[in-house]
Amino acid sequence: MGSGSSRMAKGFGIIYTDTKLLDHLVKIVIPLINVKSVPEEATFELPRMPDLPVIVLGTQTNDLDDYTNGFEDEKLASICFKH
Numbered sequence: 862m863g864s865g866s867s868r869m870a871k872g873f874g875i876i877y878t879d880t881k882l883l884d885h886l887v888k889i890v891i892p893l894i895n896v897k898s899v900p901e902e903a904t905f906e907l908p909r910m911p912d913l914p915v916i917v918l919g920t921q922t923n924d925l926d927d928y929t930n931g932f933e934d935e936k937l938a939s940i941c942f943k944h
Contacts, residue, residue, distance in 0.1 A: 870877045 870879075870882060
């Protein structure tokens, strides 16, 4: 195990030895800290429901509309003309 070639990782059809991976880490990845900024806290957005238009299921007939409006008119009249 002294040579480091006994451990290998496979990625995209290429086999990498642990020595090559360590070399890449030391020469490429770690120096990136000097070039790229590291945020203090991880930013994330929680998923939420999208804004959907209001959908009315079913319809009301004119008779029902007249009944409902008449009921509201009666209620209003009883309140306004209460003796």
